[in-house]
Amino acid sequence: MSIQQRRERELAQRRRIIISTTRKLAESEGWSAVTTRRLADEIEYSQPVLYQHFHGRDEIIKAVALEGFGELTLALREVRQRPLAPEAKVSALAQAFMDFAAANPRLYEAMFTMSIDLLFGHPDSPSPLISAFAELREGLSPVVGSRDLDTLTEVFWASLHGLVILTHSGRLRPTHQQERLALCVQQITNETSHASS
Known part of the structure; x- marks a missing residue:
């Protein structure tokens, strides 16, 4: 060497x-x-x-956040690759996202709520962000129906993030977490459900 x-x-x-x-x-x-x-x-x-x-604290936090997105990607990929029915897969992805946030609360803060220079939703976004979004996107593709897949994925991501933040801050009833998650999944998969009925 x-x-x-x-x-x-x-x-x-x-x-x-x-x-x-x-x-x-x-x-x-x-x-x-x-x-x-x-x-x-x-x-x-x-x-x-x-x-x-x-170069400073913010750059260290940004590195932590990027590492977190890599870990979130792996957690979502493991779920996405399971042989599940489409709605069950969306439900499992939602649960995996919530579980990740609950297991890593400070890491989640670095990833999603701290003021660091991470560009979301752009071609120049760091690859770990793109990869995490892509796993959710792929998981939702069987239920997209006539909707725009990227927009549906953004709404799903935003819904899960809102549930994480409100749960973490104690602003939601702790006894209804699974009910809320099931309702979120139902709304995301709704167009496919109506089309098949």
């Missing part, structure tokens, strides 16, 4: 440690605890070492 290859490997490993430590700290103490000084202390690097990899 050349000196250059070893250096690149070390840099990638340090970057991985910074992202991993950021996630652990955020999940255990919240995003307010994540500062470059605190990260430097946690991983025992100097702040200048952190700045060799990231």
